[in-house]
Amino acid sequence: MEESQQDAAVESDEPHNLEEMMRAIEAIETPSGRIRFDEVLDAIGRRSFGPLLLLAGMVTLMPVVSGIPGVPSLMAAFTLLVSGQLLLGRRTFWFPGWLRNRTLPSDKVHTGLKWMYKPARWIDRLLHSRFSFMTGKQGMRVTALACFVLALAMPPMELVPLTVNIAGVALTLFGLAIMARDGLLSTLAFIVTGTSLFTIIYNLT
Template sequence: MTEAKQSGQAGLEQVIDGIIELGKRQDKVAINEIQDSLGRRSFGPFLFVPAIIEISPVGGIPGLPTVLALIVALFSIQMLMGRDHFWMPDFLAKRTVSGAKLDKGLNKVRRVVRWLDKISRARLGWAVHKGFLRLIAVLCVLLATSVPPLELMPFASTAPFAAIALFGLGITTRDGLLVILGLIVTVGAFVLVGMGLLG
């Protein structure tokens, strides 16, 4: 978490810009190329980036929310194991998305990312303490597993990914308030899942 200052504030917008550049340069962008663009950063960006991709119009591609959820779950499990370098199997790493759709979709949420960067700051440190991060990792796994059935409902998978995005941004910038907001959105996401399953 010592990189929070560097990879937080302006950093997440720079990460998004880097992925947008990939989309501009290439017809197809592989998941492992997006992972490589994150570099060796804290756990936060590895949550935030898949979540913000899903929340963007790119998330409307059939099947992509489930792939992104699987990636989030995989990273979260590795975080629980104490790994600091995240691994993906080839069948996920080599999945591709249209460069044009990635460019267009992320440009639509770029202003939101910039605004989130501006309002986030280090506060409520207990909510980003190592012990609490394990709870967040468990919740991210549960949120990710809720995504596949929600794909049957238009835009419903945005709810769990919104919580994941808040967790990722809060961890990256050491902003415990965003983590708490993520917990509130998590409750709402689980209610939505329950309604969807019962419906």
């Protein structure tokens, strides 16, 4: 009983849509001019699958951030850790120090966030709780498996223009679908995932 109450308290502090996620990241103080990944995890919460997937998708989608060499591969490693631990049944997520201590230029992050605010508000208005079986316990495991496979494909996607951004769209949709319990959005995310995997296989064969 006490553990479930603690879980509910944690979830209430976490962002529930895309704009809330962005504002939580934007509020991080960065006197050094760089944002530590650990600070971002503190801002959005470390225990919920949806916000963590949404974070990976957002970073991969921001042109000024995803264009930094190695960032898509970093987000791929992050997604592998999150989805892999969910598949193993962990209730909380563990991240190694080398990942938590990575930093990004705060000016590029803030530029990317400003670029995303207008579409974020439009997207948030479309979110609804529907087809809940797609975001239930079994649906989450299937989603985790899809994200695990997608993350494995992300490093070579850096070699093919725009494909890593498609992967970012898929991760963003999956994250939003879980947060809003929107099964229709989850279905769309699976379609985008299939498209991105087909594109990278086609271009590399």
